[in-house]
Amino acid sequence: MRTLNMAQALRDAHDVALEDPRVVILGEDIGRAGGVFRVTDGLQQRHGSDRVIDTPVSESGIVGTAYGMAIAGLRPIVEIQFLGFVYPAYDQIVSHVARIRNRSQHRFTAPMVIRLPYGAGIGAAEHHSESTEAIFTHIAGLKVVVASTPENAKGLLLAALEDPDPVIFLEPIRLYRSTTGDVAEGHYITPIGESVTIQRGDDVTLIAYGAMIRETLQAANLLESVGVSAEVIDLQTLVPLDSELILKSVKRTGRAVLVHEAPRTGGVGAEIAAQIQAQALYSLLAPIERVTGWDLVVPLRKAEHHYIPSVERITAAARRTLES
């Protein structure tokens, strides 16, 4: 056990992963420079430049060659510098990575991990603050996970790498250095497909993931101080969704607040709301609330705080569910 921040925990996970000779890492500036967020710092020196590969600026090429490698028996991890730069590779992901198992009826598969630093909050330039995970959760054949702590970042990465199917791996940019926690040495996994209740409560269920966990927990504390007992679920995996855990909680509390940074329309919250009302309509004591980013391009530094769901907004939404 050591106390690490999320970037360090992810580096540790890669180090463990590279013990498997099938594992290779591809990305822009991940080798000598150690990656924009230093997640892969030192790995090329330690594991060699044909295991930790600096590529040209060519996202479709990176994902497409990694896919070929996966088919040929390697286990590639791809780093895209920011989620906002993955769109040029979207065709490779949707048309090939997500589909080769079905297309070849299991004869060929593409077990690979695509790492996407995502989310706002560091005052970055345009395209550097996106949360468009919904464009992956809608695509058949992909699993989608989101880290929220150093511990689950490492465990989910190692689980993703072992998964026989391709995994989109989201890393909240603003938590890389600002969250620390105890991280076990060596190999362990955080299972894909399982959400966790990170705080127990009885009055309302707050459901969040990734970067929004922090604000959501803060909201839960604030609520507690006014006598509202909030349960907090960290989804960890978006596909496959742990609907069982969600429904169990909401059936008990009768109220739900769904929190994400992505735009509201068509975000992950829409899917969860649709499932809850389908399975637990008669338990609902109030409409399900969505606290999300607005249906906008994420504003730049000066105004991004107007965009990211605030503790205040989450708290107010929870209170609304209690008022109706």
Next chain:
Amino acid sequence: MRTLNMAQALRDAHDVALEDPRVVILGEDIGRAGGVFRVTDGLQQRHGSDRVIDTPVSESGIVGTAYGMAIAGLRPIVEIQFLGFVYPAYDQIVSHVARIRNRSQHRFTAPMVIRLPYGAGIGAAEHHSESTEAIFTHIAGLKVVVASTPENAKGLLLAALEDPDPVIFLEPIRLYRSTTGDVAEGHYITPIGESVTIQRGDDVTLIAYGAMIRETLQAANLLESVGVSAEVIDLQTLVPLDSELILKSVKRTGRAVLVHEAPRTGGVGAEIAAQIQAQALYSLLAPIERVTGWDLVVPLRKAEHHYIPSVERITAAARRTLES
């Protein structure tokens, strides 16, 4: 007024559109060959090859140059041969087309139409049967419309072309030739942002769009024969959603069935369900049902009928809402 099928109505719309000298059409095989679905048949002969432009096989290039043209004052219409081939252009659409208005704070805009033939039902090869409209409805800065009749196909296309913002224009492949209807000559528009009630009813609201309108109307008829009065709404526009019309109907009937061909998880139905429960929870007499494609790659010819929502499935879902 003439009776036209949808492909003919769209051709007519293009012909009218080309009277505006700013309008150009770009796409693969749209000129001499008249387009895979013959929507642009004869237009190049009539309007010249620098107004109706055959391009290289290069979707990102097509959308990207059309975007440049729009900025420079033209009004481009882009034809992508099948929705499944738009992914290579996704970056151009998301990172540029959808954003230039915000990026330049209205100084530059990209009024353009991207036409996407979509949906299954003609026994086509892989990638030719997609319904991934949700990857556009989630993106800020895009409007998304779906034609369902020859009449609204023409009217929506002309409205999309006049819209000051970029419009994703979905055309149901299996309706190109199989639906006919009266289409007015000359110029008219079907307003973007307005849904229509195409059948009045009191017991349950069936909400659908595009290719699924046909099956949904058939289901409504079947329901009528067993004494269930179903209201049918044709969305026509997915963004901006006509929430007012939807809510008014569901508040009255107390029951809703959302129908689309796209995969269920994260589909447009999820968003509508989330909105209905948020605004009309206490009017709901039963959980909202979603009748959708499965979370799968659309199967090939032999099995696609297992995928497309059937009249039977829609009918059964409506009846379930009446049983609870």
Next chain:
Amino acid sequence: MLAEPTRILDADGSPVSEVEHELDTVRYLYRSMVTARIFDRKASALQRQGRLATYAPFEGQEASQIGTAASLKEEDWLVASYRDAAAMNLHGYPWELLLAGRMGDERGGHTPEGINVLPPSITVGGHMIHAAGIAWAQKIKKNNAIAVTIFGDGATSEGDFHEAMNFAGVFELPMIFVCQNNGWAISTPRERQTASETIAQKAHAYGFTGVLVDGNDVLAVDQVIRHSIDRARQGKGPTLVEALTYRIRGHTTADDHSRYREKTHIESWRRNDPLNRVQKFLKAHDAWSAQWQSEIEQSASSQIEHAVTRAENLAPFDVGEIFSGSFAELTPTLLEQRQEAEGYDS
């Protein structure tokens, strides 16, 4: 700069440069082309009878495809697209599966174990990168295998062609890019696809060699490919081969090519038939007889009839099966959806 394409036999089967091939090899290549053509005609016929969905015929391109695949070793990989049934089959992909795929059956994509051929790419442009990744994996694993990708002239306009070529150059990948320049991408003639004089010359932009070859001369294609394979295996990196050929039929069975091209042009290419010249060459070397011709035709026909029967007799792809390819293990959501789907199956 524009080199003459490498050619060994002219259209009349007369050698224009030294023939290095053994007669037996020539007979093998010829026989493979005959078999491929019989398949192609059969598939088109099945389509007309409604027994096959849209089909993309390759008539006229047999030499390019057979020449591409003939000298690959079992461990080498082939990554091809929808029009490349001849090349895929020669490298081990069964006719039966090629037919099943075009009948709209997912099981057509299940390459047999041990055969290193990916199911055909239906989108244009995306698959060349996959071959680069596969070739790269061989290099990383220090295997001796190489990868070959075959594609059309239209495919070179997609960004993914560029990225694949660039990776191949930078990482000196053991692979071959084979462009079947058949003059057309649906209705778009080669000259409107790109302004470069040849496609072969594009290799220069990526720091490796491009070679132009007469794509209707199977001996020339095979020779150029062999040479490229040797280079790739010796660690000398990738090669781009442009095989000049012609699509004799419509783009697919759904295409009316009279809309965009002249009959006379097609006729002139018919006279340049890739089978014809080899037959003449074999005749001139007493290595062909009408009886042998009818033997190989019959053998091909019966092999293909057999494939048709097997493809047509595949059990129905039932509703449960459409779910089976989604993940290694179905997710709870998919299990529920499958149950729902099965409830409606009657």
Next chain:
Amino acid sequence: MLAEPTRILDADGSPVSEVEHELDTVRYLYRSMVTARIFDRKASALQRQGRLATYAPFEGQEASQIGTAASLKEEDWLVASYRDAAAMNLHGYPWELLLAGRMGDERGGHTPEGINVLPPSITVGGHMIHAAGIAWAQKIKKNNAIAVTIFGDGATSEGDFHEAMNFAGVFELPMIFVCQNNGWAISTPRERQTASETIAQKAHAYGFTGVLVDGNDVLAVDQVIRHSIDRARQGKGPTLVEALTYRIRGHTTADDHSRYREKTHIESWRRNDPLNRVQKFLKAHDAWSAQWQSEIEQSASSQIEHAVTRAENLAPFDVGEIFSGSFAELTPTLLEQRQEAEGYDS
């Protein structure tokens, strides 16, 4: 094949080929470079003070950028990226807006009316196609304007570079592609970006001309660009210009470039400074004085200080305003969301 780059002045300011420029023009180009450098240093300083977000300095590339923009006419278009403030400003994009953008203010993207410069592209690769579309529109509208796009060596690896070049070639678009090959794409050296010997030679793959120029020689860059502009305006199609230069500072103010490159290398490029050689040339022609130098520096400084003040004094971008750029007219959903957002603004 690899031509020597076009050069007019060597690193010491001695002409190596005929100088066609009037002395006044040389002084104008020099002054523009001086101003740009002062801006660049100021922006870096502001960033260190926390008054600017990450900034991408262009020191060392002034000649490439000023030479690219100097001979454009008002109606011509410039489509540039994050490092191209010098070129953008010379074509009319105010310093103040360039700063505002880097301060994280959307209003930095609002090009003044009448200025044909797009806001800088932040993603790599995508913007070159936009210039192609703009150039194409000029051709369709029979305008005489052209489009210039400027980008880095790394950008040439993206598929969109290929598609833009291919469209430019096929449709003979009146445009110029200017690659500022500054040796690096963040930590990736030019040799690992592509295996082609030069970037200029890539034009051959698209059927048009590529030109190599000393990117630290503003006279040479301007001359090559003028020639390319003439060709474009005369309907002779596109040109690719590779300007060989060097990024003296880190990729951005957030980059530690000592991780991946040698100090000595940077030092050698410092001796190749683009301003220095022009100053020497002007001195040799009695067209430079210390007083003039201090005049132009002072004038630039005050101009830039003024821009800083204006950028820093922009009114706050309040919550309502983040909605205003979404559509020409806010949708009902956005109106609701704006109301909700305003409810929390305190």
